[in-house]
Amino acid sequence: MNQQNDTLENETPVSSTMLSAWTTESSVEREPQGLPDGWEMVIGLDVHAELATETKMFSPATNQFGGEPNTNIHPVCLGLPGTLPVVNGKAVELSIRVGLALNCTVQRCIFARKNYFYPDMPKDYQISQYDRPLNINGSIQLPSGHVVGVERAHMEEDTGKSTHVGDSGRIHDAGYSLVDYNRAGVPLLEIVSHPDIRGPEEAKAYAAELQAIVIAVGASDGKFEEGSMRVDANVSVRPAGSDELRTRCEIKNVNSLRSLGRAIQYEAQRHVDLYLAGDKPVQETRHWDEEGGRTRAGRSKEQAEDYRYFADPDLVPVDPSPQWIDEIRAALPALPRERRQALLDAGGDPENVAMAVQRNLDSLALVAVSAGAPIDKALVHIVNNLAVDGAEELNAEHFAALVTMESNGDLTSTQAKQVLGEMVESGRAPADLAAEHGFEAMDTSELDVLLDGIIADHPDEWQRFCDGENKLQGMFTGQIMKATQGKADGKVIAQLLASKKST
Amino acid sequence: MTDAPITGLTLAADIAAGRSSAVAALDGHLARIAEREDEIHAFNLVTADQARAAAESIDQRLAAGEDVGPLAGVPVALKDNMCTEGVATTCSSRILEGWIPPYDATVVQKLEAAGAVMVGKTNLDEFAMGSSTENSAFGPTLNPLDTSRVPGGSSGGSAAAVAAGFAPLSLGSDTGGSIRQPAALCGVVGMKPSYGAVSRYGLIAFASSLDQIGPFTHDVADSAALFEVIAGHDPQDSTSIPHQALTDAGVLSVSERLSEGVDGLRVGVISELMGSIDGFEPEVLAQTRAAADALAGAGAKVDEVSIPSAIYGLSAYYLIAPAEASSNLARYDGVRYGHREQGKANTGLMMSASRTAGFGAEVKRRIMLGTYGLSAGYHDAFYGKAQRVRTLIINDFERAYQDFDVLLSPTSPCVAFPFGAKADPLTMYLNDVATIPSNLAGHPALSVPFGTGADNMPVGVQVLAPMLGEAVMYQVAAEIERAAVAAGGAS
Numbered sequence: 001m002n003q004q005n006d007t008l009e010n011e012t013p014v015s016s017t018m019l020s021a022w023t024t025e026s027s028v029e030r031e032p033q034g035l036p037d038g039w040e041m042v043i044g045l046d047v048h049a050e051l052a053t054e055t056k057m058f059s060p061a062t063n064q065f066g067g068e069p070n071t072n073i074h075p076v077c078l079g080l081p082g083t084l085p086v087v088n089g090k091a092v093e094l095s096i097r098v099g100l101a102l103n104c105t106v107q108r109c110i111f112a113r114k115n116y117f118y119p120d121m122p123k124d125y126q127i128s129q130y131d132r133p134l135n136i137n138g139s140i141q142l143p144s145g146h147v148v149g150v151e152r153a154h155m156e157e158d159t160g161k162s163t164h165v166g167d168s169g170r171i172h173d174a175g176y177s178l179v180d181y182n183r184a185g186v187p188l189l190e191i192v193s194h195p196d197i198r199g200p201e202e203a204k205a206y207a208a209e210l211q212a213i214v215i216a217v218g219a220s221d222g223k224f225e226e227g228s229m230r231v232d233a234n235v236s237v238r239p240a241g242s243d244e245l246r247t248r249c250e251i252k253n254v255n256s257l258r259s260l261g262r263a264i265q266y267e268a269q270r271h272v273d274l275y276l277a278g279d280k281p282v283q284e285t286r287h288w289d290e291e292g293g294r295t296r297a298g299r300s301k302e303q304a305e306d307y308r309y310f311a312d313p314d315l316v317p318v319d320p321s322p323q324w325i326d327e328i329r330a331a332l333p334a335l336p337r338e339r340r341q342a343l344l345d346a347g348g349d350p351e352n353v354a355m356a357v358q359r360n361l362d363s364l365a366l367v368a369v370s371a372g373a374p375i376d377k378a379l380v381h382i383v384n385n386l387a388v389d390g391a392e393e394l395n396a397e398h399f400a401a402l403v404t405m406e407s408n409g410d411l412t413s414t415q416a417k418q419v420l421g422e423m424v425e426s427g428r429a430p431a432d433l434a435a436e437h438g439f440e441a442m443d444t445s446e447l448d449v450l451l452d453g454i455i456a457d458h459p460d461e462w463q464r465f466c467d468g469e470n471k472l473q474g475m476f477t478g479q480i481m482k483a484t485q486g487k488a489d490g491k492v493i494a495q496l497l498a499s500k501k502s503t
Numbered sequence: 504m505t506d507a508p509i510t511g512l513t514l515a516a517d518i519a520a521g522r523s524s525a526v527a528a529l530d531g532h533l534a535r536i537a538e539r540e541d542e543i544h545a546f547n548l549v550t551a552d553q554a555r556a557a558a559e560s561i562d563q564r565l566a567a568g569e570d571v572g573p574l575a576g577v578p579v580a581l582k583d584n585m586c587t588e589g590v591a592t593t594c595s596s597r598i599l600e601g602w603i604p605p606y607d608a609t610v611v612q613k614l615e616a617a618g619a620v621m622v623g624k625t626n627l628d629e630f631a632m633g634s635s636t637e638n639s640a641f642g643p644t645l646n647p648l649d650t651s652r653v654p655g656g657s658s659g660g661s662a663a664a665v666a667a668g669f670a671p672l673s674l675g676s677d678t679g680g681s682i683r684q685p686a687a688l689c690g691v692v693g694m695k696p697s698y699g700a701v702s703r704y705g706l707i708a709f710a711s712s713l714d715q716i717g718p719f720t721h722d723v724a725d726s727a728a729l730f731e732v733i734a735g736h737d738p739q740d741s742t743s744i745p746h747q748a749l750t751d752a753g754v755l756s757v758s759e760r761l762s763e764g765v766d767g768l769r770v771g772v773i774s775e776l777m778g779s780i781d782g783f784e785p786e787v788l789a790q791t792r793a794a795a796d797a798l799a800g801a802g803a804k805v806d807e808v809s810i811p812s813a814i815y816g817l818s819a820y821y822l823i824a825p826a827e828a829s830s831n832l833a834r835y836d837g838v839r840y841g842h843r844e845q846g847k848a849n850t851g852l853m854m855s856a857s858r859t860a861g862f863g864a865e866v867k868r869r870i871m872l873g874t875y876g877l878s879a880g881y882h883d884a885f886y887g888k889a890q891r892v893r894t895l896i897i898n899d900f901e902r903a904y905q906d907f908d909v910l911l912s913p914t915s916p917c918v919a920f921p922f923g924a925k926a927d928p929l930t931m932y933l934n935d936v937a938t939i940p941s942n943l944a945g946h947p948a949l950s951v952p953f954g955t956g957a958d959n960m961p962v963g964v965q966v967l968a969p970m971l972g973e974a975v976m977y978q979v980a981a982e983i984e985r986a987a988v989a990a991g992g993a994s
Binding site for chain 1: 836
């Protein structure tokens, strides 16, 4: 038994030609290029997702966002002399979940050291995966139908964070620097796409879909704003229709989907401008400047990075058994794409459907529909009225009952919105809440009498309304709402006004 | 020379039976340290106060009838590259100046659980890189048998501590021979376990795929007993061998085999390490043959065996070990602990100035070698090829073990040499030619004293065994020791 020999570099490297299954154009409709005629963008995304484990990738320290600096630490994640890493099995499981959700092949994998000096990296090397990553050869189908290839999704550890104390907060004129190692050793999954993305909107759609997937499978909380999900974009351009791959730049420091789109648009245009001027871009890492709306070159690198990767001799290969992979596969929840399809099949509007799934509230809509409520009303509530904390805990039966009451005319849309808000806060049933407020649909004959009185009080306005001054409809509607304290249904009022006008 | 040194097992038995006490045992050894340590410099730090507190506590527990463990009250010295909570751990390097580990190495916890009393941290070649202890930032250790000579290295302090009677037991670490070679040069028993038999957690890494902790003792029985204490699976070390595999192979009960003799065992003497390459002293070869003859006389079937790749181990080792070291030693950058050069304009300059000032010449040499060997464009020609040679060596040894139970060779090509005699690094590296293959293969190997060579200095004979073959290795070593004692008694 030569246990340690297993970790050495006698593995067959994965060749890039094995990974090109998805590089051909699919027939779906693509967004128009935001570039001068004759140019197209070639974009690949590297997404880092922090895995939602209790402890860090190789150490027993707590994996927790925030906290006092240097409190979630342990000798192992500080890389103290003599310490050794031990792989967090939960991190492997979550990584496999994502890999399977991305249609990847899950394989025996090896951890490698990526060597470079940086003060927020305690060992001055990062444990990552190199020529034998856990997940390879996957794909993501975007809502548009376009398929983007996923080259690999590999495990690695995060670094700490430096704070430069000085006038500008920048490193070059800092008086001193502070390092917080709370994040050092947090497990990351790096998902690397093929350069199959052709524009900013498609890039945003890819990142959003990947975010939805990692959240759906419980692998990560996927928050761009907290940095638990981070996107780097590799951008190049080429003459439209060509299959060449020109010099790319890697854009970092993109902290939202909106920034991602803007950064890509800026960078691609910069490349085109360079080519049109007879110049060309140099391969480099660039940082997105949100305020300036532009990318900037990082500090110039005198020599190319040489990370001197080699198999980490402190770790043994991770070889997930077929049974384990099958168990993980069997336990996977429905993926965003399937969930969207279920609502689309029920007749949902695609944009609202996408939003409902992204908010993880699609099951509310499905329950409402199966209870006989109309899907459009259910989705409108989800999209417009449920972007609040606690929405995910909403009782689906209650939500279905609410939408049904509204569609039956028992509640106006205004009342339904109010009741819904209180349902989220209190967890109570809509019928009880509606009854407490005295929300009962008004009899049309009651409204009829009320409207006659209002017309009598405003004869001039009524005449002008009948002569075609349609904006006065709002005045009459407002008067009725005022008289009924908002209980009247706007649609019913509109119908009443229309029928009275024509008589 | 003073009286024959008392062994750890004898001391443990005396303390357990009330004929001695932990405090008395400690005082006896501290007295010897007081007498000769200034001359020998085996220790970077003698922890007398902590040791006394520990010994007193053990005596109290013994008096209360507690089972304190198999090494209750026995002093033990630790190579200063094993982490000890609250006690400075330096690797004999300036770069770890002022660093105090906040945790104990697994072996330290195991020793404590066995009742052993740590008396101090022993000197070594800086970061265990060397074969003479001349590379220590705190000055060399002297060979207690002849202070004009080196004690070997890199665990020279641990070997000298046992040889000088400062402690009956000590631990060293062996990456390319760093336990076995100093054991041979100081006339004690030194053993490198199968890779993964002893936890590396808390051992400050030199080359992770090669490093193993092992015992220094006066005799084979002590070696077996100390090994049994420190061996075992450790969930904190991913390369640690599972408990079941260790017990199935008898690795955790090697003492049982010591009196079994060698009748019918097949012993192969490695031809390539018996003089076919330069640098082996004739007396060393003669003693190794005598040891083989003694085994044959005790009923073993002894034969020559050729392992052609064995001599290429040296070249492979000096690519693989520095490559791993270049990465393992990157963390000593002045940012978090240890030596930091002040007043530098930026972090990068601070790091390189701190490393330049903090590391000695040999460490820098190996970091540069290793960095080069892993660099883009050279990676496959150097590191990649060395790994393939390593695979060949493993295959060749495993083939040999189809025909032999153990293999035999000299531990070191020469006896202890005078200070400065091997100032050229390549000459020094050649010292490891016989010990390196076991590290590359991950196999266990042990050096047992057998007679003397030039200038009456001790010779060590190396017993090599297959993966997890500690039991048969100890069985054979015990026989060689009996023959050596018999021959010594006769002369």
